[in-house]
Amino acid sequence: MIDVLIIGSGGAGLTAALNAKKEGAKVLVVSKTYPTHSQTCQAQGGINAVLKETENDSIQKYIEDTYKASHKLGNKEYINYFCSNSENTISWLDSIGVPFSKNIKDNISQRKFGGTKAKRTCYSSDYTGLKILHTLYDQCLKENIEFYNEYQLLNLIIENNKAIGITALDIETSQVKQIKAKTIILATGGYAGLYYGFTTNSYSSTGDGIASALNAGAKISNMEFMQFHPTALENKNILISESARGEGGYLVDNQGNRFIDELKPRDEVARAIYKKYEEGEKVYLDLRHLGLDKINEAMPQERRLVQEFMQLKMEKDLIPINPSAHYSMGGIITDIEAKSSIENLYACGECSQSGIHGANRLGGNSLLEIVTFGKIAGENAAKKAKKVKIIENTDSEQFLIDKNYIEGIFTKDSEIDFYKRKKELGKLLFKNVGLFREEKSMKNSLEKILEWKKELNLIGLNDKSKIFNKNLTDLIEYKNMIELAHTILISALNRQESRGAHFRIDFKDELENYDKNSILFLENDSIHIKLEEIQ
Amino acid sequence: MKIKIKRFDLEKNPHQKTEEFKVTHNETILDSLIEIKTQQDNTLTYRCGCRTGVCGSCAIKVNGVEKLACKTQLNENDLIEAINNSKVLRDLVVDLSHEEKFLKNSKTYLKKQSNEKVTSKDVKLIDVQSNCILCQNCFSSCPVYEVNKEFLGPYALTRALRYVNDKKEANTLDIINSIQDNGVWDCTLCGNCTLVCPQFIDPKTDIMNLRMKSVQAGFEDKSFAQFNQGFDSGFDSGFDTGFNPSGGFNPNGF
Ligand SMILES: Cc1cc2nc3c(=O)[nH]c(=O)nc-3n(C[C@H](O)[C@H](O)[C@H](O)COP(=O)(O)OP(=O)(O)OC[C@H]3O[C@@H](n4cnc5c(N)ncnc54)[C@H](O)[C@@H]3O)c2cc1C
Ligand code: SF4
Ligand code: SF4
Ligand code: FES
Numbered sequence: 001m002i003d004v005l006i007i008g009s010g011g012a013g014l015t016a017a018l019n020a021k022k023e024g025a026k027v028l029v030v031s032k033t034y035p036t037h038s039q040t041c042q043a044q045g046g047i048n049a050v051l052k053e054t055e056n057d058s059i060q061k062y063i064e065d066t067y068k069a070s071h072k073l074g075n076k077e078y079i080n081y082f083c084s085n086s087e088n089t090i091s092w093l094d095s096i097g098v099p100f101s102k103n104i105k106d107n108i109s110q111r112k113f114g115g116t117k118a119k120r121t122c123y124s125s126d127y128t129g130l131k132i133l134h135t136l137y138d139q140c141l142k143e144n145i146e147f148y149n150e151y152q153l154l155n156l157i158i159e160n161n162k163a164i165g166i167t168a169l170d171i172e173t174s175q176v177k178q179i180k181a182k183t184i185i186l187a188t189g190g191y192a193g194l195y196y197g198f199t200t201n202s203y204s205s206t207g208d209g210i211a212s213a214l215n216a217g218a219k220i221s222n223m224e225f226m227q228f229h230p231t232a233l234e235n236k237n238i239l240i241s242e243s244a245r246g247e248g249g250y251l252v253d254n255q256g257n258r259f260i261d262e263l264k265p266r267d268e269v270a271r272a273i274y275k276k277y278e279e280g281e282k283v284y285l286d287l288r289h290l291g292l293d294k295i296n297e298a299m300p301q302e303r304r305l306v307q308e309f310m311q312l313k314m315e316k317d318l319i320p321i322n323p324s325a326h327y328s329m330g331g332i333i334t335d336i337e338a339k340s341s342i343e344n345l346y347a348c349g350e351c352s353q354s355g356i357h358g359a360n361r362l363g364g365n366s367l368l369e370i371v372t373f374g375k376i377a378g379e380n381a382a383k384k385a386k387k388v389k390i391i392e393n394t395d396s397e398q399f400l401i402d403k404n405y406i407e408g409i410f411t412k413d414s415e416i417d418f419y420k421r422k423k424e425l426g427k428l429l430f431k432n433v434g435l436f437r438e439e440k441s442m443k444n445s446l447e448k449i450l451e452w453k454k455e456l457n458l459i460g461l462n463d464k465s466k467i468f469n470k471n472l473t474d475l476i477e478y479k480n481m482i483e484l485a486h487t488i489l490i491s492a493l494n495r496q497e498s499r500g501a502h503f504r505i506d507f508k509d510e511l512e513n514y515d516k517n518s519i520l521f522l523e524n525d526s527i528h529i530k531l532e533e534i535q
Numbered sequence: 536m537k538i539k540i541k542r543f544d545l546e547k548n549p550h551q552k553t554e555e556f557k558v559t560h561n562e563t564i565l566d567s568l569i570e571i572k573t574q575q576d577n578t579l580t581y582r583c584g585c586r587t588g589v590c591g592s593c594a595i596k597v598n599g600v601e602k603l604a605c606k607t608q609l610n611e612n613d614l615i616e617a618i619n620n621s622k623v624l625r626d627l628v629v630d631l632s633h634e635e636k637f638l639k640n641s642k643t644y645l646k647k648q649s650n651e652k653v654t655s656k657d658v659k660l661i662d663v664q665s666n667c668i669l670c671q672n673c674f675s676s677c678p679v680y681e682v683n684k685e686f687l688g689p690y691a692l693t694r695a696l697r698y699v700n701d702k703k704e705a706n707t708l709d710i711i712n713s714i715q716d717n718g719v720w721d722c723t724l725c726g727n728c729t730l731v732c733p734q735f736i737d738p739k740t741d742i743m744n745l746r747m748k749s750v751q752a753g754f755e756d757k758s759f760a761q762f763n764q765g766f767d768s769g770f771d772s773g774f775d776t777g778f779n780p781s782g783g784f785n786p787n788g789f
Contacts, residue, residue, distance in 0.1 A: 034592070097644070134665070141639050419572075463578040
């Protein structure tokens, strides 16, 4: 019997796995990709922490910066824990082998990110996520943690309001499997991938875990808050990390003039850039004054990306950039123990709304989040599992439904080209629920989404092979994307104010009566929304 | 532009067959594959994730040479196929289950933390190796797998060196011990892995370093014995491994 079942093998899932195992639990990690294929590998810039309190920085300042960025939607108690514990979190990563870059005094190097006053971001050159993810994976192999790779979560199995397992598609064979467990942790990553064609995210960041939690009756929260990164390579949406600006890079317009303080919070910088675009201007990242040596030392990967994808050289050329959907602040609402609103169901990482980022996330805070809360989720799920009785491995109703569905879909031809829809969805979200939002276009978009939602059952497969059927996995993802697009629109329409990443041109001010979390939940098959006080 | 893709679906046909497609997207090969899958043929199957060369999921062969689809520009008439040395599951997707085994067998993880102070210089010593994305390009290019499926191979050995050279590791002997059999001495030093690594890692040199460290640690230098063995099996068993110990192996036509 599995004690702790973890869905997702990014930084959050692997940290949870290691910590659950440490508590003596029998752990299984189920993931639709291989661990090292997870999006966490893409994080370049770094991970925040106050390593030592000095006159320049303190835990208190870190708490204040994080809370300020959250625009009053962060939970003070959770942020307090998150920041106070940051040094421990980095020490743990260091102790398992993450090769952090060191400064001349041989301490872990830190760089400055936007929205903060101090150099607080630890890094491993500009491969921070890659090195953290691979180190965690190495440790999981050492601990003999069991993996089911390329298994796609379909649904949670819920009985008497408790999570008792999942159904998943074995991608290699197209078989539906039921996996029961005493406790379950969702660590399936974010949903910025919904902005298909306008995102820095991996193709696999489609919010599946959040959709399945919603469908299982869990509360999800703050779906309207989508962070746009100011600097992605133009039309390619490949990220150039904030470290480029942190190291002293400029943003310039057609005339070569700087037009904004580059180290302002992401939402402000991204909006300023988007405005330029709307005025028919272009915006460039200018790093030429930093010199080749500095560039090579601090951002070798980014230099390579610019060279490979734009055929430009950072030390000589201006680099055209545009804002791109980057990080999703919303997700499954969790408490300080990483518990969701369903018993025995936990969530951590980007799929959770853990009360840290609120309306805006500071760069470097999500890597810290996945490790901090990955640990909490792993430990608590393992402790809880000790109190849960063994669950019978009889076929659940959910399993039978999903099995029938998947078998049925192989006989169904498609009346709708959902690949085309997916592209349209990305464009629609970026345009109408992007950096600037207003009621009319969002209402139109909502109608469109509802139309597409109705059409879902007209979609079948053109690929009928049972072996590694990516047409099928793409379809399942598309369904989740439509479900979540619906929740984004409802939430963005409901919040008639501007706050952090959510900017409404028809309600430009931040309003006190919205100092609340958006909460969405399913009741009688329809999605409901309410605003809840921050605890 | 035209692109040729070697297709495979066991359900339909036990043999690979090459198909030709016309694409308008001619930026990266991954863009072309996506265009084909989403607009022309929903059955085309490949892996991809980050599209920026860091997740390592999109390794393929282009005209016989290992590449990352997301970082490689398409040229007219390019032939795209799955990487070598692994069972093709479908089209460009191969079985990757060996990865866990190789890494576990080479004990590539921090086992026992030392108390030594790690300096910035120490970190630089393992910087390149720890940039490995486990894309499998080197694995695919390696001729040794054709004769020895148990060979730990380039990425596992590079990763072994990453931990052997890590000042934080107090028990490097354990790793060195685990890479003696089917490990450092089985490599033919052909250098293919080095040529195809998208992260500019040099597994061949890493393996030579590990050999040196092995000898220093008191292990027997088996390179000469291995050389003879490779030579013998190549002839005695009567099948051509493509390996010519005096001429150097060159499957990709570099
Ligand atoms: C380009 C880029 C740069 C970034 N840079 C930074 C940075 O410098 N600093 C920082 O703090 N943050 C950064 N971030 C954000 C940060 O990387 C992510 O928030 C974080 O890695 C998320 O980790 P995770 O473990 O929650 O999810 P992920 O790493 O996305 O992992 C999700 C896992 O869930 C699995 N999964 C998903 N759906 C299913 C399903 N249906 N069934 C089974 N498994 C499933 C996936 O296969 C994957 O294994 C960056 C993000 C991007 C895209
Ligand atoms: S060593 Fe290079 S080629 Fe081999 S897996 Fe690592 S990154 Fe890929
Ligand atoms: S150098 Fe060694 S490891 Fe690399 S491809 Fe050749 S035989 Fe394989
Ligand atoms: S898609 Fe990630 S390396 Fe190519």
